[in-house]
Amino acid sequence: MKIIISARNLTKLYDSIKAVDALNLEIAQGEFFGFLGPNGAGKTTTIRLMTGIIEPASGEITIAGNAYPNLKPILNLIGVVPESRGFYEWMTAKEYLSFFASLYNIPNPQKKIEELLGKVNLSERKSSMIGTLSRGMKQRLGLARALINDPKILFLDEPTLGLDPQGQEEIQNLLRQLNKDGVTIFLSSHQLNEVSNLCSRVAIINKGKLVAEGTIEELQKKTKLEGSTLKDIFLTLTNDKHV
Ligand SMILES: Nc1ncnc2c1ncn2[C@@H]1O[C@H](COP(=O)(O)OP(=O)(O)OP(=O)(O)O)[C@@H](O)[C@H]1O
Ligand SMILES: [Mg+2]
Incomplete structure (x- = not known):
């Protein structure tokens, strides 16, 4: 172990x-x-x-x-889904993930983002502003964000x-x-x-x-x-x- x-x-x-x-x-x-x-x-x-x-x-x-x-x-x-997320309400779901992909220097970010949006079932809402998403959708977006760097450990x-x-x-x-x-x-x-x-x-x-x-x-x-x-x-x- x-x-x-x-x-x-x-x-x-x-x-x-x-x-x-x-x-x-x-x-x-x-x-x-x-x-x-x-x-x-x-x-x-x-x-x-x-x-x-x-x-x-x-x-x-x-x-x-x-x-x-x-x-x-x-x-x-590591990836972290914190207790309270400071979302950028005026960004779209896709822009938000793109921003974090750039922070982590993710290669081929668009492919990764589409994959994650699919995984958390938000593909249809990728162009919606975060402020307009429901609480559950925001939670799923927070999880997608935490997975952007393929973490080995998720908190x-x-x-x-x-x-x-x-x-x-x-x-x-x-x-x-x-x-x-x-x-x-x-x-x-x-x-x-x-x-x-x-x-x-x-x-x-x-x-x-x-x-x-x-x-x-x-x-x-x-x-x-x-x-x-x-x-x-x-x-x-x-x-x-x-x-
Ligand atoms: N930034 C801070 N400044 C001052 N005290 C703090 C701060 N953050 C936490 N505390 C105090 O530390 C203790 C532990 O808080 P913490 O938020 O870690 O608890 P928790 O187990 O996550 O609780 P919850 O289930 O309510 O989320 C509490 O007494 C809290 O008031
Ligand atoms: Mg707590």
Whole structure:
């Protein structure tokens, strides 16, 4: 098993808040990894740290053998679907992807863009201004953007938030296919059914700290909740009343 993402003692402070607190995580190549935690647990902050958007106060991150702050080789390996996307509402879907293709120096960008628009089912809307797209379409465009450089690792922060069941399923099917094609996936989501269906292993954090990690069966054993849903396990492990 080759470890492709590793965080060691990762810590990030916002004033006195420890958004991420001595977090240790290891994700193997090809894994579909679920990253869970209540609101404010530190999931987005962890993804921002792992993708180089913010710097840790202390600790180490290694992505495919490259340790921060040596960022350059990492940027070509990863794709990110962030929590909130700063879309350029006045660009068309195609212009938006062209812009990112040029940032990454993608060879033969038009071919790549048509392929991605097809993959996320937006070919018919490629000339629509982003401001006129529905929420689900914007999410799919964000995913297409994250795939522009054929990433080996894809980080997604609540990619199906606010989508209808069909929209959720479309994104889930795309992610499942990408993972089958060998992409390592790091998925943060509050949709616990989605996580149960997709992920081979999960970690749960609370107040910046790792609470548990393992396969769903392992977490069922750990919490003595054999046969229970991930939701029950999650609620048990993140219940603070004993603290
Ligand atoms: N830019 C910032 N400035 C100050 N505090 C921040 C900042 N970003 C995050 N925090 C704080 O860090 C903690 C973790 O926030 P984070 O956004 O990582 O949580 P999360 O797990 O992604 O939550 P959610 O499920 O609501 O998206 C929270 O207490 C939050 O208020
Ligand atoms: Mg978040």
